[in-house]
Amino acid sequence: MTEPGAAATAGARWAVTVDRSRCNGSAICAGTAHGRFRVENGKSRPVETEIAPDEAVLDAAESCPWEALTVTDLASGTVLAPEQ
Amino acid sequence: MTTAEHPAPSYPFGPSEGLDLHPRYAELRREDPVSRVTMPYGGEAWLVTRYDDIKVVLADSRFSRAATVGQDVPRMRPPIESENILSMDPPDHSRLRKLVSKAFTVRRIEELRPRVQIMVDELVDDLLDAGQPADLAKTVAWPLPVRVISELLGVPKEDRDNFRTWTGLALATGNETTPEQIEEALNQLLGYMGGLIVQRREKPTDDLLSGLIQARDDGDKLSEQELIVLAVTLLAAGHETTANQIGSHVYQLLTREGYWQRLVDDPELVPGAVEELLRHTPLSVGADNARVALEDVEVGGRLIRKGEAVVVMPLLGNRDASVFERPDELDLDREKNPHMAFGHGVHHCLGAPLARVELQLALGTLARRLPNLRLAEAPADVPWRRDKIVRGPSALLVTW
Numbered sequence: 001m002t003e004p005g006a007a008a009t010a011g012a013r014w015a016v017t018v019d020r021s022r023c024n025g026s027a028i029c030a031g032t033a034h035g036r037f038r039v040e041n042g043k044s045r046p047v048e049t050e051i052a053p054d055e056a057v058l059d060a061a062e063s064c065p066w067e068a069l070t071v072t073d074l075a076s077g078t079v080l081a082p083e084q
Numbered sequence: 085m086t087t088a089e090h091p092a093p094s095y096p097f098g099p100s101e102g103l104d105l106h107p108r109y110a111e112l113r114r115e116d117p118v119s120r121v122t123m124p125y126g127g128e129a130w131l132v133t134r135y136d137d138i139k140v141v142l143a144d145s146r147f148s149r150a151a152t153v154g155q156d157v158p159r160m161r162p163p164i165e166s167e168n169i170l171s172m173d174p175p176d177h178s179r180l181r182k183l184v185s186k187a188f189t190v191r192r193i194e195e196l197r198p199r200v201q202i203m204v205d206e207l208v209d210d211l212l213d214a215g216q217p218a219d220l221a222k223t224v225a226w227p228l229p230v231r232v233i234s235e236l237l238g239v240p241k242e243d244r245d246n247f248r249t250w251t252g253l254a255l256a257t258g259n260e261t262t263p264e265q266i267e268e269a270l271n272q273l274l275g276y277m278g279g280l281i282v283q284r285r286e287k288p289t290d291d292l293l294s295g296l297i298q299a300r301d302d303g304d305k306l307s308e309q310e311l312i313v314l315a316v317t318l319l320a321a322g323h324e325t326t327a328n329q330i331g332s333h334v335y336q337l338l339t340r341e342g343y344w345q346r347l348v349d350d351p352e353l354v355p356g357a358v359e360e361l362l363r364h365t366p367l368s369v370g371a372d373n374a375r376v377a378l379e380d381v382e383v384g385g386r387l388i389r390k391g392e393a394v395v396v397m398p399l400l401g402n403r404d405a406s407v408f409e410r411p412d413e414l415d416l417d418r419e420k421n422p423h424m425a426f427g428h429g430v431h432h433c434l435g436a437p438l439a440r441v442e443l444q445l446a447l448g449t450l451a452r453r454l455p456n457l458r459l460a461e462a463p464a465d466v467p468w469r470r471d472k473i474v475r476g477p478s479a480l481l482v483t484w
């Protein structure tokens with residue numbers, strides 16, 4: 001995994017996406033990263049698609065059983081989570 | 085809103101008979117969907133019976149599992165909750181969950197499908213060799229999940245009988261088992277796992293346990309106690325639930341006219357049938373796994389006060405007519421099936437992808453190889469487990 005510390009340099013921005021075709025609404029993400037995801041009608045969506053670095057969102061991406069959730073560093077395009 | 089009774093009615097409402105669901109649940113869902121009950125241990129709790137309300141309790145971070153640890157909270161069984169993945173809140177919970185989630189993603193588990201198929205075929209061979217009538221619970225339903233989780237985790241074959249006995253006792257409801265016996269069985273499980281971890285540390289193998297040891301020793305991601313408890317949880321959760329569900333699912337199919345034949349005629353029906361069986365089939369003897377409100381929260385029009393406990397059972401959401409048409413009917417063709425048999429929120433079952441593969445392969449293989457499968461005794465004579473938190477047949481005599 002990319003060191004979260006490295007990406008969390010001042011001003012870094014992360015992109016958060018949910019592949020809704022994979023998501024099955026378990027809501028693990030919403031509980032893991034409080035306030036970051038909303039699960040409605042059995043699908044999750046990010047509350048904000050661009051965020052300041054937040055470790056809990058990486059945890060959410062690592063915990064999604066369907067690997068539906070991806071976090072990328074906006075500047076470099078590097079996938080921060082989930083670990084491949 | 086009905087006036088509160090004092091003391092609240094005692095729970096469970098009656099004994100669990102076979103796979104029956106007490107009629108009181110449906111009444112409560114209509115009349116008093118967030119109601120007070122007196123649990124066998126720890127006093128009064130809120131019982132939620134509606135799908136949407138259960139989801140709120142399971143997903144809202146104002147409801148805490150961690151607040152139950154070490155506390156005399158309302159519960160089904162004597163032991164006081166100790167710290168484990170299912171009794172932690174984020175971010176502690178996330179730290180542990182992340183360590184195991186990679187091994188249980190849908191993608192990784194699909195890679196195990198061929199290996200699980202081999203195991204299922206071996207066990208069906210054993211069933212055929214046993215001669216008729218044979219006990220399907222003993223020869224297929226139990227050994228399959230035990231073998232699968234043991235292999236994944238890295239638990240040696242020769243230890244499987246021991247840990248099955250201990251888990252059985254550790255998960256007793258306490259009607260026929262003393263709190264001391266439950267405690268002792270739990271300690272035996274922890275002691276056994278502690279010993280196995282020492283062995284693996286000296287001679288690492290290519291399995292989940294060695295992976296977790298590495299996460300502890302090289303990454304300092306979890307404590308020794310957390311490591312031991314996590315491994316025991318995976319072992320216990322990985323087989324008790326699935327083993328009972330396999331037996332119960334076969335019973336469900338064989339006791340309804342034409343259901344088995346449908347799986348025989350149409351193998352493609354299996355995945356959907358498994359989802360419907362998961363939705364419909366009771367798993368535990370009652371609502372438990374209390375969540376404690378960290379502040380006042382309104383659920384279904386009721387105010388749950390800070391410090392009060394809510395007990396949950398996913399099955400109750402799965403039988404809610406506002407989400408599932410004819411909820412009490414087992415409908416293998418059900419199209420929309422957003423069941424919550426694996427829970428909801430951060431504690432959503434880690435093993436769900438694995439359980440699905442095991443159930444699909446077990447039922448699919450049995451239907452293919454034993455198209456004439458039927459019960460060897462009257463449905464009413466099938467014996468059910470007693471004094472156990474997880475429901476299921478204690479034996480399932482079949483012929484083919």
Ligand code: HEM
Binds near residue numbers: 171317430433
């Ligand atoms: C048909 C089989 C199964 C059913 C119906 C089932 C059901 C559940 C449910 C409802 C929960 C959530 C409990 C709650 O929130 O109070 C849960 C959690 C869990 N299950 Fe399963 N389960 C099954 C099989 C498995 C298997 C095969 C494993 C193997 C590893 C497993 C491991 C776990 C673990 C570790 C948790 C706790 C997760 C956490 O707290 O993050 N389960 N299961």
Ligand code: SF4
Binds near residue numbers: 018030039063064
């Ligand atoms: S954890 Fe994954 S599958 Fe579950 S709701 Fe979030 S994105 Fe969807």
